[in-house]
Structure formats: C-alpha cells, structure tokens
Amino acid sequence: MKILYFAWLRQRVGAGEETVDLPDDVRDVAGLIDWLKSRGPNYREALRDTSAIRVAVNQEFASLNAAVAAGDEVALFPPMTGG
Amino acid sequence: MKILYFAWLRQRVGAGEETVDLPDDVRDVAGLIDWLKSRGPNYREALRDTSAIRVAVNQEFASLNAAVAAGDEVALFPPMTGG
C-alpha cells in the first residue's frame, strides 16, 4: 500500500510518501491509522487527533470506516486551505 | 430649456436635442410633455404613451410631476437597456 502525507502531517511523520506491507487485520482507514501509530512516536504525534485528519483512498475522499486493501493509495492530510 | 431625446424617442421626434422657450404655464414634466405634443404630429406620436417614457431633469431621474423651469436640461427616453 502507498501512503501519502501532506502539510503538517507530512512534517510530523517526517516523510511525504511511503510504501508499506499492510498487516492482514487492517481492513479500514481507522485500522490503518491505529497500525501506523504503533510504528513510532512520530506517527503517534502526527495521528493523535483523528478529528483533524482528512483521508483520501485512491484519490477520493473517504471516511475513517472506509475499506482499504493492499493495492490502494491512501492519503492523510489536514483540512484543505486552497483558493 | 434644453430638451434631449434618446433612442426611438429621438427617431420619432426627428431630433436629438432642441432648445425651447418654455410657456409660463408649464411647471412640471407632465405639463412639458403635453405642451410638446401640441407642437406637431411627430411629438404626438413620440410622446403618446407616457408609461413607456423615462425622464431626467438636470441628469437626475425624475417623475412626471417633477418641477421644471426655464434653465433646466430635460431628457426624455425609453427604459434603459445597457450592460
């Protein structure tokens, strides 16, 4: 699975993009975030407040209970501030 | 008094502008239009339907009962279609 981080999520995680091997028991976005937080303090800090995180799965906005699978591109980012 | 005509009013009257000596008994726009209509068939035809005529006195929109005096500039025209 390809995971992308943007804005302050990217800064706190310390990477803009990574490819991970997804554990079999991770089946939705919430599960993915929980698993990522187990990977180190930078992830725990970046992903602490899920209310401040927006998600896209395969470049479509998705909710925390959206399904994810090995081949997906998942992006995590703060609320958008374009325009 | 200077009188200006625009659009189809100008065409029907046959002049865009004229200077007239106002009779003493003409005191408002309605009186002015009545007096103009007495001046010939072109005026009668042009000024027949006052509901289709808009008025400006000294370049401010005015109603039919607005006062007019000798030194004024009065314009008669159809509803505007700018933009």
Next chain:
Amino acid sequence: MTVRVQREDFDVGAEIAALAGGRTDIGGIATFLGLVRDTAGGERIAAMTLEHYPGMTEKMLGEIEAEAHSRWPLDASLIIHRYGRLEPGDRIVLVVTASAHRKAALDSCEFLIDWLKTRAPFWKLEETDAGAQWVSARKSDDAAAARWEEVPDPKPKAAE
C-alpha cells in the same frame, strides 16, 4: 473608483492589472465582462449600436459605483461601458471589483452589473434580418436589480 464611457475597445487583463497595481492588501478581484451575442429572442443579430446620454451616463455610473463602495468593503473598482456600433463577440461592458474578501468582491460585482443594466442611460439598437430594432427593457433585468433594493448586510457574510 473609476468610470469610463468610451467608443474604444478595452484590454481586460491590463485593466485588472492596473486595478491591483502592486497592492498587496487585495485578496480577490471579481470581474464581469459582457459581450455582444449573435442572437436575441431567437433572432440573428448582425450588430448593435449603443446610444447613451453623455454626461448623465458617467454621473449615474459614478453614483452606482459609490453605492457599491458604501455597501461593501472594496479596495478598488472599475466600470467601463462602450457605446457606438458593436458586432457579435465584441466587448461591451467591464465591471471589476477588488476587496480583501472574496464574497465582497463577488457580490459587489453582481450588484454593479445588475444596477447598470437598469439605471445607466444606454439604449441598444439591434440590426436583425427584419431590420433595426430597439431592444426592450427586460422584466428579468428589473427583477435582478430590484433584489438589491433591500438594505443588505454592510459586511460580507463570510469574513475572510
């Protein structure tokens, strides 16, 4: 605040650039550009001639522009309206409004075009296959202008 009534064409990009003019407090610039259409009410239009009331036109446009500045927090504004003979595709009118707030710029731009449609002394003579015809005032334009008669919020609803 600038009003120009002219026979000549205008350069939209240059006008917008001049309005912003190196300022750094403007967040948004709204623009409405009106063009001559080739049809009206199903009839083909070969050209139109815009007649106006010199002197009063500039005065009315200036008053409408001042009204917009009293209703919205605008940094700058521009109205250009052409007169004379114009062909389909030609530019007729340009309204530009600049504000720190995008909602103020957008609303005031719409206000200006709605009001000048019904309050600026211009008249259009269209050249159709059936001959030259003076354009009638449209009820829809009166309705659009009347929307602004109510006293609006002095500040934009969505502060920026």
Next chain:
Amino acid sequence: MTVRVQREDFDVGAEIAALAGGRTDIGGIATFLGLVRDTAGGERIAAMTLEHYPGMTEKMLGEIEAEAHSRWPLDASLIIHRYGRLEPGDRIVLVVTASAHRKAALDSCEFLIDWLKTRAPFWKLEETDAGAQWVSARKSDDAAAARWEEVPDPKPKAAE
C-alpha cells in the same frame, strides 16, 4: 472545461480571450482572481507556500467544474490554481465561467471558488514574523461551500 494546476504565473487577459475565442454565443464572462494578501488574522505574511496532492488535485477540480456545468448552462469554464512559493500580490487562483446568461456565469463562478476552497487538496504554509505556520481551515469557508449543497434551480433565476 479546463483545469490547470501549475507553478507558473498566468495571464488573466489572455486566458479570458482564449476562453471566448471568437465565439459569438457568449453573453457574459465572470472571473474571480485570488491574490496573496500581505496580512492574515492581523499577522504580516512575507510569503506562502502552497502544497497540493498531484493527481488528486486535477481530479477534484475537474469534478467540481463538471458539477458547475451540470448546474448552470455554461459555454466554457477554466480553473487555474498555482502551487509553490508565492509572495503578497501574486496571483494564486483564477476561475472563469462563460454563459449566454450573466446570472449563470456569476453564480457558477462563485460556486467554483467556494467549492475549491474546501474541496481541492491544497494546503497553505504562511511565513510570518513568528515563523512558518500552516493555515487552518476556516469555518466561514465551510459555510460558504455548504450554501451550495442544497439542490439549486437547474436554470438561472433571471432568464436573459
């Protein structure tokens, strides 16, 4: 329908001219141009850097643009959004909509800028005297975008 996401500046006049492109059925072109302001929330901004999600940005802007075309009778539209480092006074975003009807052009232009503020994956990092700060999403922008959630009239209210 055109969407461009680019680091480079753009030429507003040239973009509008290209959109109209000799067409004679367009009556009105509405434009919103967003510029970088030198202050935000009382703080001085020296510059800002716009980050985006390549691929998804173009996709979202295209979907927003298609939604505008489904809601209003548009002849053409254009969205340009820049990314990278920008300074006060720089152009950030351009939205242009063209229609036979001025109300359709104006409303859809406002719709597009409201939606892209909250739905396009861009993030702003501002350089202030206190250091670099990520801009927070504004409730007022969410409210402006939410206004368009209700199903609107498919046709403009004031027919032209």
